[in-house]
Amino acid sequence: xxxxxxxxxxxxxxxxxxxxxxxxxxxxxxxxxxxxxxxxxxxxxxxxxxxxxxxxxxxxxxxxxxxxxxxxxxxxxxxxxxxxxxxxxxxxxxxxxxxxxxxxxxxxxxxxxxxxxxxxxxxxxxxxxxxxxxxxxxxxxxxxxxxxxxxxxxxxxxxxxxxxxxxxxxxxxxxxxxxxxxxxxxxxxxxxxxxxxxxxxxxxxxxxxxxxxxxxxxxxxxxxxxxxxxxxxxxxxxxxxxxxxxxxxxxxxxxxxxxxxxxxxxxxxxxxxxxxxxxxxxxxxxxxxxxxxxxxxxxxxxxxxxxxxxxxxxxxxx
Numbered sequence: 001x002x003x004x005x006x007x008x009x010x011x012x013x014x015x016x017x018x019x020x021x022x023x024x025x026x027x028x029x030x031x032x033x034x035x036x037x038x039x040x041x042x043x044x045x046x047x048x049x050x051x052x053x054x055x056x057x058x059x060x061x062x063x064x065x066x067x068x069x070x071x072x073x074x075x076x077x078x079x080x081x082x083x084x085x086x087x088x089x090x091x092x093x094x095x096x097x098x099x100x101x102x103x104x105x106x107x108x109x110x111x112x113x114x115x116x117x118x119x120x121x122x123x124x125x126x127x128x129x130x131x132x133x134x135x136x137x138x139x140x141x142x143x144x145x146x147x148x149x150x151x152x153x154x155x156x157x158x159x160x161x162x163x164x165x166x167x168x169x170x171x172x173x174x175x176x177x178x179x180x181x182x183x184x185x186x187x188x189x190x191x192x193x194x195x196x197x198x199x200x201x202x203x204x205x206x207x208x209x210x211x212x213x214x215x216x217x218x219x220x221x222x223x224x225x226x227x228x229x230x231x232x233x234x235x236x237x238x239x240x241x242x243x244x245x246x247x248x249x250x251x252x253x254x255x256x257x258x259x260x261x262x263x264x265x266x267x268x269x270x271x272x273x274x275x276x277x278x279x280x281x282x283x284x285x286x287x288x289x290x291x292x293x294x295x296x297x298x299x300x301x302x303x304x305x306x307x308x309x310x311x312x313x314x315x316x317x318x
Contacts, residue, residue, distance in 0.1 A: 007080040007176045008073050008197040011204075012104075012121065014154060014220045015059040015069030018265025021045065024060050027263040031242055032222060032271075033148035034058060035133065038102050046102065049222065050142045051152045054124050055103025058154065066266035068217035070109065070117040071157050072101075073175070073197070074124060081108065081122040087174045103127070112170045114161040115215035149233045151222035155272055156202055158218035160209035167206045168193040177204060180279055181253050181287040183294055194254060199278045201254050219260065221270035227257045233271050234259055250299040253289060 018024040025045050028034045037056055038046035046056040054074075061069055075081040085108050088095055095110035098119075105123025112118060127141050135143040144150055161167045168190070171177040177195035180202055185191050194202040209216055224230055230248045237244050237259075245268065247259035257273040297303055 006076050007084050008120075009076045010074060010198055011154060011157065012054060012072040012074040012124070013057050013059060014071050014157060015061060016220070016263075016265070016267050017061055017063035017065065017067045017069055018263070018267065019062070019064055019066060020265050021060060021062040023264035027242070028058060028060070029148075031148045031236060031240060032269075033145035033150040035142065035145065037127075040102075048127065048142070049151055049153050050144050051140065052154070053126050053141050055127055056101075059101070060265075068116065068157075068159075068215070068220075070119045072104070072107065072119040072121060075120060075122045078122045081120055084108075084120050084175060091170070091174050093174070112159070112161075112167050113163065114159065114167050116159050116161075116167075118175075149224065149229060149236065149271065151224055151271065153223050155200075155221045155223035155274065156205060157220050158205040158207060158270075160213070160216040160218045161206045162209055162212055162214055164193055164206045164208050165190040168195060171195050171204055171206075178279075178284070179286050180284060181289065183253070183289045183291075185291045192253075196279060199280055201274065201277050201279050217267065219268040219270045221258075221272045224271055224273050227273050230257055230259050230271055230273055233261075237261055246302070249302050252297070252299040255299075
């Protein structure tokens with residue numbers, strides 16, 4: 001039985017591993033416009049988008065290889081947290097409790113079937129900006145940045161998975177996500193699935209990992225105010241040497257206007273503008289795209305991007 005919608009309020013923050021912590025911090029703070037808001041020793045830095053009400057939106061941790069650490073999901077209440085923990089355990093999953101992040105209370109850390117680490121939590125301190133970052137508008141957590149793209153929030157995460165359907169079912173049946181769109185190949189296999197916890201059209205995506213590996217990341221995405229910000233980001237990327245993989249362009253699925261870039265540590269980052277597309281219908285039908293329909297491209301004739309590699313050095317820009 002699918003749990004009631006609303007137990008997961010939203011994606012709280014993401015953790016990325018990077019072999020070049022200083023360069024990654026510079027990318028997110030100077031190019032994207034995030035604010036460094038904390039540090040844990042010499043290997044972990046916390047950053048926030050200007051419109052995040054919580055302490056941090058992103059955790060960067062030094063590792064030998066890039067990749068995904070944990071994705072943290074805030075629940076809608078303490079009772080909702082306990083319901084989701086119980087659902088994980090009743091599904092045969094395991095987890096453990098920890099309290100190891102600033103501004104966040106206890107987290108229940110578990111994994112999806114593919115091995116991606118997920119942390120569920122409720123207790124969270126609302127961010128209080130220091131004097132130099134206080135906004136003019138009292139309903140905004142922090143003043144808008146005067147540098148870089150100035151992304152508004154962490155928007156979604158796209159996991160690579162060896163079995164898309166199995167992992168998407170975990171998000172639906174155990175965590176309460178609602179599927180909105182999917183790709184079904186001619187064989188019947190589900191090659192991609194988009195799910196939401198909110199009235200956004202998607203928060204979590206699973207796409208098939210052609211390598212057959214487990215636990216890898218395709219990308220995390222940050223939302224901008226408008227499409228023009230995406231175009232400006234492309235200009236800034238060219239000016240500052242940020243590697244552009246593709247875009248600006250538009251996805252057919254979910255209709256997101258986007259730009260794919262790589263941060264210096266080797267993780268793919270999407271800048272996206274999905275802000276005007278909401279799923280408001282309580283009986284929204286699951287939209288299925290066929291293999292033939294996907295051959296038409298992502299949108300406007302763009303060939304579909306292959307999930308070739310998310311570890312190691314990004315490809316050389318031609």
